[in-house]
Amino acid sequence: MRTFRLTLWPILFLVLTLAACTHQDKGAKASAAPGGSTAKNAGNGGVHRHKTVLILLDKTASVKDQNTVFSEAINRIIDSLNPGDHFRMALITGESDADFDFVASLDVQKNPPYNPLETNEAVYKDTIARQAEQRKTLVAGLRSKVQEALKAKPTAQTTDLFGAIYASSLYFNRVRDQKILVILSDMIEEDPNWRFNHLHWNEHIRKVILAHEKKLGLIPDMSGICLYVVGAKAPSLEMLQNIRFFWTRYFQEAHAGFSPDRYAHTMLYWPPPSDCTGKTSGRNT
DSSP, X not given: OHHHHHHHHHHHHHHHHHHHHHHHHHHHHHXXXXXOSHHHHGGGTSOOOOEEEEXXXXXXXXXXXXXXXHHHHHHHHHHTOOTTOEEEEEEEOTTHHHHOOEEEEEEOXXXXXXXXXXXXXXXXXXXXXXXXXXXXXXXXXXXXXHHHHHHSOOOBSSBOHHHHHHHHHHHHTTOOSEEEEEEESOOOOBSSSOBGGGSOOOHHHHHHHHHHHHHTTOSOOOTTEEEEEEOOOOSSHHHHHHHHHHHXXXXXXXXXXXXXXXXXXXXXXXXXXXXXXXXXXXXXX
């Protein structure tokens, strides 16, 4: 009986050694998995986080000669989409919150999981290649819808930026990915209360507008939303700066992930940092 017990120890040692080797081999294969993300993201300090990008496209009469700038920004965003990402585009109109709807959208299909112990590598590669071709077709369709929206003639004579931003915040409430809001607009609000390009700007008027919009509930909680403004424009440099000062204060009040280097006439520093907390972003170009 004693002899039988002693012979179990070498067997047990052998089993534990094989288990450890299998675990290490599994981790190594996962890192080298075809289409896998572990090796791809090792240099980034973590696993890729899926993102939801919502674009607000200003289609009001005040925005002119901006299609090239807007198109370049949108194409740059589309080119950066990865499996598992989501793209949405809505219009800024004269009554943006009432009109809020997506004129273009795409949910990029995730790659299937890869298990080196169960998945046939050749079959997996074929699946990845087939999905890549499907994505190319869907992305081509998305670009076509975007171009249709860009070419469409403006119908609204007023610009409801406050309503568009508010409606966007409501949409993001149910999003769990990285949240990115890109506003393609000159940022000139024109509604029955305010016409930004006709105001005599100063600190007092900025406080008055913020207090008014806050009373209406139109300064939403934008915590966790990474914000870009592309297309900022005005008749004069002084007005451009005054309007930028106002929106900077507005986004701070809303707790958005915002920094001045992401407010410009063209898109700068894309893609955004993964932590996009409002600190100055890295110089990604």
